[in-house]
Amino acid sequence: MTLLSLDGVxxxxxxxxxxxxxxxxxxxxDHVSLSVEAGRTLGIVGESGCGKSTTGRLALxxxxxxxxxxxxDGAAMPAPGTQPWxxxxxxxxxxxxxxxxxxxxxxxxxxxxxxxLEIHGIGTKQDRQDRVAALLAxxxxxxxxxxxxxxxxxxxxxxxxxxxxxxxSDPALxxxxxxxxxxxxxxxxxxVNMLTDLxxxxxxxxxxxxxxxxxxxxxxxxxxxxxxxxxxEQGDPEAIFADPLHPYSRALVSAIPxxxxxxxxxxxxxxxxxxxxxxxxxxxxxxxxxxxxxxxTHTAPPLSRMADGRLVACHLADTHQRKAx
Amino acid sequence: xxxxxxxxxxxxxxxHGLPALRGIDLDVMPGEAVGLVGESGCGKSVTWLAALGLLPNTARVSGSVALAGQELLAAPPGTxxxxxxxxxxxIFQDPAxxxxxxxxxxxxxxEVLRLHRGMDDAAANxEVLRLFDLVGIPDPRxxxxxxxxxxxxxxxxRVMIAMALAGGPEVLVADEPTTALDTTIQAQIxxxxxRLQQETGMALVLISHDLGVVSEMxxxxxxxxxxxxxxxxxxxxxxxxxxxxxxSGLLAxxxxxxxxxRRLEAIGGNxxxxxxxxxxxxxxPRCGHASAACAAAMPDFATVGPSxxxxxxxxxxxxxxxx
Numbered sequence: 001m002t003l004l005s006l007d008g009v010x011x012x013x014x015x016x017x018x019x020x021x022x023x024x025x026x027x028x029x030d031h032v033s034l035s036v037e038a039g040r041t042l043g044i045v046g047e048s049g050c051g052k053s054t055t056g057r058l059a060l061x062x063x064x065x066x067x068x069x070x071x072x073d074g075a076a077m078p079a080p081g082t083q084p085w086x087x088x089x090x091x092x093x094x095x096x097x098x099x100x101x102x103x104x105x106x107x108x109x110x111x112x113x114x115x116x117l118e119i120h121g122i123g124t125k126q127d128r129q130d131r132v133a134a135l136l137a138x139x140x141x142x143x144x145x146x147x148x149x150x151x152x153x154x155x156x157x158x159x160x161x162x163x164x165x166x167x168x169s170d171p172a173l174x175x176x177x178x179x180x181x182x183x184x185x186x187x188x189x190x191x192v193n194m195l196t197d198l199x200x201x202x203x204x205x206x207x208x209x210x211x212x213x214x215x216x217x218x219x220x221x222x223x224x225x226x227x228x229x230x231x232x233e234q235g236d237p238e239a240i241f242a243d244p245l246h247p248y249s250r251a252l253v254s255a256i257p258x259x260x261x262x263x264x265x266x267x268x269x270x271x272x273x274x275x276x277x278x279x280x281x282x283x284x285x286x287x288x289x290x291x292x293x294x295x296x297t298h299t300a301p302p303l304s305r306m307a308d309g310r311l312v313a314c315h316l317a318d319t320h321q322r323k324a325x
Numbered sequence: 326x327x328x329x330x331x332x333x334x335x336x337x338x339x340x341h342g343l344p345a346l347r348g349i350d351l352d353v354m355p356g357e358a359v360g361l362v363g364e365s366g367c368g369k370s371v372t373w374l375a376a377l378g379l380l381p382n383t384a385r386v387s388g389s390v391a392l393a394g395q396e397l398l399a400a401p402p403g404t405x406x407x408x409x410x411x412x413x414x415x416i417f418q419d420p421a422x423x424x425x426x427x428x429x430x431x432x433x434x435x436e437v438l439r440l441h442r443g444m445d446d447a448a449a450n451x452e453v454l455r456l457f458d459l460v461g462i463p464d465p466r467x468x469x470x471x472x473x474x475x476x477x478x479x480x481x482x483r484v485m486i487a488m489a490l491a492g493g494p495e496v497l498v499a500d501e502p503t504t505a506l507d508t509t510i511q512a513q514i515x516x517x518x519x520r521l522q523q524e525t526g527m528a529l530v531l532i533s534h535d536l537g538v539v540s541e542m543x544x545x546x547x548x549x550x551x552x553x554x555x556x557x558x559x560x561x562x563x564x565x566x567x568x569x570x571x572x573s574g575l576l577a578x579x580x581x582x583x584x585x586x587r588r589l590e591a592i593g594g595n596x597x598x599x600x601x602x603x604x605x606x607x608x609x610p611r612c613g614h615a616s617a618a619c620a621a622a623m624p625d626f627a628t629v630g631p632s633x634x635x636x637x638x639x640x641x642x643x644x645x646x647x648x
Contacts, residue, residue, distance in 0.1 A: 047507035047508060047509065047510075048507055154595050156595065157595075184364035184365055184534065184596070185364060185534065185536070185575055185578050185579060186364060186574065186575065186578050186591060186592035186596075186611075187364075187591075187595070188578070189578035189579070189580075189589040189590065189591035189592070190591040190592075190593070192580070192589055192591075193588060193589055193591055196588075211507065211508060213508075213582065214579065214580040214581070214582055215580055217580060217581075217582065217586070218580035218586060218589065241582060241583075242583070251509055251512075252508055252509060253582070254512075255508045255509050255511065255512035256508065256537065256582055257511075257515070257535060257537030257538045257540065257541045258537045258540070258581075258582050259536040259537050259539075259540040259564045259576060259579065260540060260564040260565065261561070262541065266512060267512075268509075268512045268513055268516050269509045269512070269513070270513075272477045272479060272480065272510070273477065273479075273507055273509070273510060
């Protein structure tokens with residue numbers, strides 16, 4: 001069952017180049033269509049400025065799309081700040097990279113985990129205390145840690161506390177924006193395992209946004225690769241990470257440093273990450289693309305379905321796949 | 326056998342009586358690429374800040390750091406000034422905060438050349454152009470006149486590398502040089518560092534939390550935990566056959582890019598705080614092989630293979646690791 005769907009959504013910001021420059025429209029997200037199934041995880045990967053975080057904010061209704069529509073659990077997304085939106089937000093929660101920034105430093109962990117219950121008027125006071133204790137146990141925090149303040153916890157414990165709070169209103173969807181990027185390797189593995197366990201136990205759907213392809217592969221059932229506000233490749237993570245078809249996905253996958261002997265040839269892209277305010281014509285990736293042809297400079301490739309079911313936006317995807325076959 | 330270029334012996338650092346480094350022995354040979362890996366607070370950065378006299382006065386430093394036989398730890402400031410930026414250069418994670426935001430980047434690199442190589446303005450300016458070209462900054466003639474905020478993070482890191490190369494260093498210490506950069510830009514910078522190291526013959530010390538980055542760049546790797554080196558080995562050996570339970574734990578905690586997906590094997594617990602170090606082996610409370618003996622004494626380094634040492638009394642046995 002589709003829980004969340006984004007249908008051709010775009011988000012355009014107006015920005016100025018310099019103090020007196022004329023306003024430029026920046027398409028942070030450009031006609032993106034995605035869907036997340038109940039209890040499944042969709043991973044979004046890409047580099048800074050590709051629009052992956054904006055996509056997450058659109059999914060939660062924090063941002064309103066300029067074009068397209070967002071539907072959650074069969075209903076259209078209400079306008080942000082309205083009563084129906086607040087009610088819907090109880091069922092969709094955000095977890096992001098910096099847990100200290102996401103918490104109130106003056107409140108104890110237990111008070112913060114209980115806050116969503118109060119806000120959404122769930123249960124009696126005694127019920128709420130029991131729920132908080134159960135939530136802390138679910139994320140592997142000792143009861144005494146609930147009495148501490150955020151700065152008294154380690155980074156991993158804080159991210160667990162943020163998760164406990166996100167789970168308080170029993171959400172159907174978690175939007176996780178770089179949830180483990182600030183954590184050390186050994187702690188990262190603890191939190192990743194906990195996320196997958198919680199998903200199974202509670203049947204939560206996740207939109208998992210990260211620049212770390214290794215972590216995304218670990219948690220995702222579907223993956224979308226974004227570049228300059230566009231989805232360039234989308235499909236089964238095994239297919240995409242084993243044999244990426246879009247030249248950008250290929251470069252991204254090949255650039256991941258892995259311990260031990262190198263298994264595939266590294267593709268080093270030339271040029272800087274692109275500026276969303278200065279989008280190239282045609283395919284947005286063509287100035288950095290090692291295989292671009294003349295068509296790429298003037299015609300943007302549509303996102304087309306390949307033989308194996310994945311979607312790729314590249315004029316050469318067909319030829320690449322046929323060559324590989 | 327050649328003499329090590331940098332020879333660190335029993336380097337210890339305390340901050341307000343709390344140990345940050347608890348006895349580091351490390352050699353860097355001329356021209357080699359050594360990686361230091363470990364999690365936050367393990368002391369991988371402090372080692373080099375201490376070695377170069379860059380720690381604040383609150384730090385108590387003891388032990389010995391010698392650069393080609395010359396002791397640095399008790400050296401007068403004048404000696405250190407002739408070493409830092411010239412014979413040993415350092416680059417950091419965040420290039421934007423290491424550069425002067427109100428000075429054009431070309432001038433900042435030229436300053437190093439005037440200071441360390443005694444060049445006049447004309448010679449320095451010509452050398453800056455050569456260095457910018459060397460580190461792959463496009464259109465150097467124009468780029469020397471821009472300010473750091475006008476360049477991307479990757480280009481700023483290239484400027485930092487140009488500045489580090491300006492003194493013609495024998496050792497480049499790169500502290501998380503690509504951590505703040507996007508994946509495709511990280512690949513560019515790693516490529517550049519590898520090429521420069523081969524071309525100039527300088528030694529490279531790469532400090533990173535990323536086992537993948539270290540594996541790709543370094544021929545030898547030291548794994549640090551709670552202020553000590555716990556294992557060191559040639560990179561191929563370390564990643565194929567880790568012997569210290571912490572090293573194998575780190576590798577098992579990392580998701581794979583190929584092969585079937587498996588549940589990650591997390592290392593339980595947390596890195597101990599400096600004020601709460603366990604007795605004996607600092608990793609014992611998180612270690613699956615720990616026994617009473619682990620808490621009794623700090624384990625000594627044992628040679629477990631060619632150039633391969635590990636500080637553990639319950640070394641991972643090979644059969645189990647390869648299984």
